[in-house]
Amino acid sequence: MVDQLPNLGREAEMLAAMGMTSIEELFADIPSEVRMKDDLPLPPPQSEEEILSDARRLLGSNVALGERVSFLGAGLYRNYVPASVFQLVTRGEFLTAYTPYQPEVSQGMLQAMWEFQTLISELVGLPIANLSLYDGSTAAAEALTCSVRVHTRKATQKDTVYVSELTPPDRLSVMQNYCQGAEIKIKLLRHNDDGTLDMDSVSDAVGSCGVYVEQPNPLGLLDGGVTQLKEILGEHTALIVAVQPVSLGLVEAPGHYGADIVVGEGQPLGSPITGGGPIYGIFACSKPYLRLMPGRIVGRSIDVDGKTAYCLTLSTREQHIRRHRATSNICTNETLIALMGAMHMALLGPEGLHDLAVRNMTACIMGKQKLSTIDGVRMPHSSGDHFNEFAIELPGDTKDCLEYLDSVGIVGGFNLSSWYPERTNWMLVTFTDQTQANHIDLLVRHLREWISTLEVAA
Amino acid sequence: MVDQLPNLGREAEMLAAMGMTSIEELFADIPSEVRMKDDLPLPPPQSEEEILSDARRLLGSNVALGERVSFLGAGLYRNYVPASVFQLVTRGEFLTAYTPYQPEVSQGMLQAMWEFQTLISELVGLPIANLSLYDGSTAAAEALTCSVRVHTRKATQKDTVYVSELTPPDRLSVMQNYCQGAEIKIKLLRHNDDGTLDMDSVSDAVGSCGVYVEQPNPLGLLDGGVTQLKEILGEHTALIVAVQPVSLGLVEAPGHYGADIVVGEGQPLGSPITGGGPIYGIFACSKPYLRLMPGRIVGRSIDVDGKTAYCLTLSTREQHIRRHRATSNICTNETLIALMGAMHMALLGPEGLHDLAVRNMTACIMGKQKLSTIDGVRMPHSSGDHFNEFAIELPGDTKDCLEYLDSVGIVGGFNLSSWYPERTNWMLVTFTDQTQANHIDLLVRHLREWISTLEVAA
Amino acid sequence: MSHLFEHNGAKGQGYSQPAPVLPASEITLPSGLIRKALPRWPRLSEPEMVRHYTWLSKRNFGIDTGFYPLGSCTMKHNPRVNEVIAQIPGIADIHPHQPEHHLQGLLSIFHEMQYMLEVCAGMDQVTLQPVAGAQGEFTAVRCIQEYFRLRGEVQRTKVIVPDSAHGTNPASAAMCGFEIVEIPSRTDGRIDLDALRAVADDTIAVMMITNPNTLGLFEEDILEASSIVHGVGGQMYYDGANFNAILGITSPGLMGFDAVHFNLHKTFSQPHGGGGPGSGPIGVKEHLAQFLPGPLVGKRAAAGDELDAAVDENWYHWYQPTHSIGKVQQWHGNAGAIIRCWAYYRRYGRGLRTMSEHAVLNANYLRHAIHKATKEAGVDSLVVDGAEAKVAKHEFTLSLAPAKEAHGISAMDVAKGLLDMGYMAPTVYFPLVVPECMMVEPTETESKDTLDTFATHFAEVLQVDAETLHAAPVTTPVRRVDEVYAARNLCLRHPYDEE
Amino acid sequence: MSHLFEHNGAKGQGYSQPAPVLPASEITLPSGLIRKALPRWPRLSEPEMVRHYTWLSKRNFGIDTGFYPLGSCTMKHNPRVNEVIAQIPGIADIHPHQPEHHLQGLLSIFHEMQYMLEVCAGMDQVTLQPVAGAQGEFTAVRCIQEYFRLRGEVQRTKVIVPDSAHGTNPASAAMCGFEIVEIPSRTDGRIDLDALRAVADDTIAVMMITNPNTLGLFEEDILEASSIVHGVGGQMYYDGANFNAILGITSPGLMGFDAVHFNLHKTFSQPHGGGGPGSGPIGVKEHLAQFLPGPLVGKRAAAGDELDAAVDENWYHWYQPTHSIGKVQQWHGNAGAIIRCWAYYRRYGRGLRTMSEHAVLNANYLRHAIHKATKEAGVDSLVVDGAEAKVAKHEFTLSLAPAKEAHGISAMDVAKGLLDMGYMAPTVYFPLVVPECMMVEPTETESKDTLDTFATHFAEVLQVDAETLHAAPVTTPVRRVDEVYAARNLCLRHPYDEE
Ligand SMILES: Cc1ncc(COP(=O)(O)O)c(C=O)c1O
């Protein structure tokens, strides 16, 4: 620890300057009743080398996806992040800064975030983007409360929002937690057997404050119906669309078919999965939502010399000004990860985004082509187009199948029964830019083998 | 490759501005007789991802020492380089700069190198240090030619230097290459059976231009005799001592016992082994050698406002000014690696250097203690003190032994027969700050096992 | 180039990628789903991108570039090995849905972090899920809300928050649907027990406090406050933003709190990254543990067939608290930040107390040094301490009210003057109870020399005439930024040709 | 803190380490060997160290911070993935003495690099051992020396070097013991065939040339020069510093050279690191191959028991050339640099020619743009081209002689003026054949926009009055540095108290 404390060994000198003789005097104001009597029951201090070696041992025992052939996605996508992104984002000036309260010495981060806002705005087709929420789930949750704040006055279904029934329960749970304080009712939108939204069910949502759907949906399906929703819902219900941002290199931007708010897990742009965090939540909206939206936002301004300068703006929405009437409690957000996103987007450029989307989508198409050759594997939504992933129905229990694949070194996919308990034989298989043709062949081979063991057992 | 060429796709526009229509016009001055007729017989361009993946595959197939228990040193020592060193040295301002020809915008590197000179100067106990040579061997070679330049006029053994007979042949070969142009005769100094320098042999060197010895010597031995050499040699013969710099946390600095030039492999301070390069060569000397020494050097100066400023100085010694009368041909050197050294030294501080030396030396002592318990293993120089390493004599062929150890995952040490062909059963075993007690136990156990297989075979 | 969007290289100038596994022509999206026009992103080659972000970084101030005494934010040094650790594939490249036997290393670290935070805070159970302090507050208040719901105490609709509290406290409580009862602080920012007694009744669910408070003073009456709130059946919530002052010396548990959040990015040095990411675990007493968001990490002896994947003799596993409120982040929180904070805590281990001692030593030393330097410079009449207290904790406040009165120099002027001297400015105008406030937190990782020099420079700034200071900063990449202009002329994205 | 040695924390303030495996008391060195006083190194904590070097870095100019048109140095962008690759343990953590079956990956890359350089240079055998261009020159001249020794041509004691050559050329030849015969260049820096003929006789061992030459012009008479030297039995040596101009278009082999060095750090973008490291492989024709320093990497079909450790169907192995001169670096050269350069070459593969085309395109475009901009600004009379040639190759020279004459503005003044505009200055006063010379090499990784802006700024600098320019730079961390003072008042290390 000495390497972190420059004044270790100088205590006496410093205390003497204050006319004191012991550190204890500095804590005289802490009553003895609340004092800790014993040392903390923790291990002794370690040196950098020892910590690193423990970290290597412990984290080394985790199975990193890169060591395996992996088909696990379900909301987080292993993508390649260019080397320059890491090297630039760890520059101390970015890494060790705080929220840019003093804009004069924080122009770098402020401008980078203003550029990030522009990149996201262009990506999703909406004029406004904030500089990140915690993740896709909190972005979705904040979108719901935001839609209620904007629309509930004129809504016929007051304090009510509709959410696709396919929404993963963990995401839905976050929404519920965020919505319960404002007493918002969350109702579910049904889907058809082919995976598409049930348009009758959508009609029920007319007059509510907001409708939340995902495109691609949680099972990877690209649903043409989603582009029709705004027409059905009209202007007094917020259409909230959650996206996999990379898909927007091929798929129409929700802002272009009427979405009022676009949210999403920003992770596939610029960030490794990192066990699910830190990642960043995308939040973009149209003008009517601006003053009731959550999160920080950067504006372009001028300095006293008239020079272009950037600063945080519209902070009267925020907790540090408006306190309990704030549009959100968010303070620390995910700026640095959003910065990685910005860097990745800057490197990709429009055509690069397109290429990346093509790589993801063609890998998925190849997956569909090859998996469809397996006897016993059914594709419930095979009629649609998929991005990154699709559901399959197996001739046996998904848990068994995943364990079998694990035993041959394949991370097989996601067990959909943990989202939809009745679907014990469903599995979500994911393909990304990192998927190679031979990975898919390996999966096919071992799925076949697993199925043959079932047949033997039967 | 497109990501590296900003003007790809803009060729026509740029050519047009020059009144040209094809790239070919820019090469009109290259006669057709010397034109390449065919495309280069090389593979197609690759993307960053593909290159990285090939690099991971190819380099991943190498056996990194960290994957094994290793006792291989013999001039390069695997040490721990603090994390901050890598993060700071790769900052673009350092990494992508060139030699500081324009001092006004290169103060960072200039000052860091001036500080490096001071750190080395203090470390070895001599007033002058340059800002690196290529490696320990070229530093040693340049020290020899430097000693001749300084002393040959008054020397009784003109153009003659003496070098310890233990000097590893690869290092000696570099010296020979550097010395032959100036027609310098390299004679050998003998060693006693206990590994120490033969002092009679040293007397032969009186009147020569320079004497080169290593402390610790190539077999790890710390030789008290080395501290007596200057007295024997007198002022007209340069005493050149090569050091393992970490040892100077415990062992007397050569400058303090009369060395005129200190050289060494800087690598153990700040640099990973990296297959033997880039590393950096230390070169320090006393005043009389200053104007005839090789390499760049930084001086403290002032700017027009009288502010402290740094710049390259004494460049009239160098090839870009003095051309064929230069003291060396060196131009590009190892500045960035020396910077890593400076950072490591700055982090260590005096006590940290001492601690690091203690860790290296006690590991070596433990190695001696434990290996000495093995029947059949002889320690030819056991009476002396060792730093990092010592030689053992085995009851069988070292090559066999190393192969056996390799088969159980141990990088056993260095086969001394490749330096001293007659010593087929000698092995140099190395212990560093990274050596753990259980590593040594493992070595002992497997050496015993190997020896027992010999006995069975016999 | 002044901004990213001025770069517009030829098509395909971006980052080059390997070919797709199938030709793009295999994609047959219906036209309604096909994107018509790609985003108008810039086109940069790698050299241009590297230079752009290097340039931006040089226009940004971080701890690495200078002293950052931003009160309440604990801008301490971020050890570099932690960044190396966070890049190990066993954390960077793992998926939260992998099976437990793929993640024993991660789970064991999570378990160790839960335990460490529990013993440091004197709490019974910690969850690592919340990803920032504010989310921790929200999560804990949600848990307490469910606790009361289950007990049928639905009349508890109010949360008490001192007026000096951080804005996230009332915002988080309001998000849960509570009514906020703001009580005035005393002039030293300390809690006014009478004001508390006046509002304490059985409609109170929670009281939220920071200790040391936002003036950097320890609430000596904290046990009394706790007993008032507990007396009416309410719960005590500890805002852990100032935990750096008391670690190993006292704990929220000993002070009578029922729940607490940690700002790991402050106390345990996850780099702040220009505004995030953070990590905001919460700890609670036994009676609240069943309401925490899940899953939590438990451990039990490893079974024989588990030993292969185990990291020690234990098996670490996820489990759900029985009455869990559900989730507040979809995954397992900011795992990457937690790993860094684990590496940070390991450096100190049981010696964490030393960290807090030095944080408090440095703060008091700097407070002393500033008063000494201003006295020696004869400008001590221009600045007074924000509180009359012999000792501060890890931060302290100054009031520039006298300077304002005498010379028209505001706290903001002094802040901008300090920027010109190469410092980040302390927090200004917070807390509001101190007029023309500057809130100074040096942290334990600043050297005595830095503190001495800062004190001298602070005194120097006070000697600058008002006109010059109003014009400060002059040495920064831009000069004083017009925040009103920004709000009046909203420009939240590059306007392209629309300007 | 203005320098490292002002940091003097308490004892043990450095980087903390694990305990040694045995107590220090086990060390029993005789007193004569024990160090009496530790070096007077500074004592810094990690936060202080990080801030110190961050601060220093901010006072340094690199390619990442701005345009770096330093002629002859090829300051191109350094792709970032190469740095990631160089940190892979399979290169960073390997020892040159490991057995071949531990290093098949490394050896295969070395083999590929030997091959790639051979085909690019039109040579028969490459060694990667020399660690810089100058060492490459030395090594090649040594090989030629041994070649002649073996042939008994000991009368060849001279090396011809044009007066425009880089200083390392004569220095390297002199180190080998050769006498230097300097021949004058023509005014365009090109070789004077008559001057060459005048000195060419059977005492000549080698002629060393760069092509394109130091003025950036292609030596159109190169075949004639080669045949003159070969005619008297001498060898032709190609200084590869300017290889970036011709890769894939022509080759030293086609031009009649017998030996060549590569500055991998220039052409193949090992970052220059403030002065190094570099890598200076050499290539030679068949007749010289046996003299190369060893070991070289060869390949053969892998045997059955080797396939486990093999990276493909081949076995890569070290071998010694029969008449090897021995070694010039103790290990295998700068392996870490070679790996980076391998990664660099792989980006282009057979498309390396495009790289050279763009290097030449950019240089000619910039040359054109500067003349256009100075013309438009009406200051074209102040600067003329260093050579009368329709096209330059990858660099070009300008002469500020008219500016000097007309206004007393020297090349150095213009250089310093450019620093004030945020650029690294071009190389100045080299080559000497151009009066008041500036040597400009933009490289292929600069955008057209950067070149255009630089041209405009260049013209602007020429419009600044002489007095102002003499005082430049004013915006840099320090102003014009007194190099004479430095040499007269030698201060080569921190003086401690001795000052
Ligand atoms: C006192 C206090 N409480 C709560 C918070 C909110 O924490 P976070 O920013 O991590 O959400 C802060 C952050 O600045 C704080 O200073």
Ligand SMILES: Cc1ncc(COP(=O)(O)O)c(C=O)c1O
């Ligand atoms: C023309 C020329 N030749 C040779 C060299 C020497 O190469 P190095 O610096 O790699 O030793 C240089 C380096 O600047 C050069 O420009």
